[in-house]
Amino acid sequence: MKVLIREEEIHDGIARLAKQLHEHYGDSPLTIVAIMTGSLVMLADLIRRLEMPVRISLIAVSSYRGKMTPGELEIDDSRMLDIRGRDVLLIDDIFDTGNTLVEVTARLQKLNPKSIRTAVFLRKEGTSKVTQRPDYSVFDIPNAFVVGYGLDYEDLYRNLPYVGVLEEADLKQPLPH
Ligand code: IMP
Numbered sequence: 032m033k034v035l036i037r038e039e040e041i042h043d044g045i046a047r048l049a050k051q052l053h054e055h056y057g058d059s060p061l062t063i064v065a066i067m068t069g070s071l072v073m074l075a076d077l078i079r080r081l082e083m084p085v086r087i088s089l090i091a092v093s094s095y096r097g098k099m100t101p102g103e104l105e106i107d108d109s110r111m112l113d114i115r116g117r118d119v120l121l122i123d124d125i126f127d128t129g130n131t132l133v134e135v136t137a138r139l140q141k142l143n144p145k146s147i148r149t150a151v152f153l154r155k156e157g158t159s160k161v162t163q164r165p166d167y168s169v170f171d172i173p174n175a176f177v178v179g180y181g182l183d184y185e186d187l188y189r190n191l192p193y194v195g196v197l198e199e200a201d202l203k204q205p206l207p208h
């Protein structure tokens with residue numbers, strides 16, 4: 032598989048994001064709302080670099096249903112922490128059309144947080160269908176289907192420590208089980 036972002040670059044990128052967050056939030060408590068499952072790896076790496084008090088809340092959103100084209104959005108926020116009056120950082124693995132981030136931000140806004148910012152690990156260039164942009168993106172990438180560092184194809188490849196481009200040819204190979 033063609034490697035797009037190496038492990039060392041990811042390490043530096045997450046450190047950069049942590050620095051930006053410290054500059055913005057200082058020592059104020061932060062509630063991170065992480066969209067599962069894709070942002071799990073980023074969440075684990077990022078929170079260990081944050082020094083302010085951090086609460087973590089998980090939200091499950093499925094959109095792709097194992098395909099390479101977008102489908103309906105399903106949001107499960109039944110395990111959300113109370114975010115009323117809190118500074119909230121919503122994180123996701125990738126900003127593609129932007130629909131996920133827009134819909135989840137709107138959902139969180141109804142819970143009356145003090146503020147909401149958004150951070151994504153990857154942002155695809157030229158694929159957005161919305162006006163909202165993430166406040167932070169660790170890497171901007173060309174429009175390709177990528178896997179690794181949390182990102183999946185049919186729930187596989189999330190465990191790769193790098194980001195790779197999944198080509199049609201890769202899909203014809205038998206997938207690992
Ligand atoms: P959006 O709603 O179109 O911005 O898509 C966001 C979601 O689509 C992400 O959370 C991913 O689950 C999925 N996604 C979009 N592009 C890719 C990709 O290149 N690889 C893996 N998942 C992707």
Ligand code: MG
Pocket residue numbers: 067068069092124
């Ligand atoms: Mg996802």
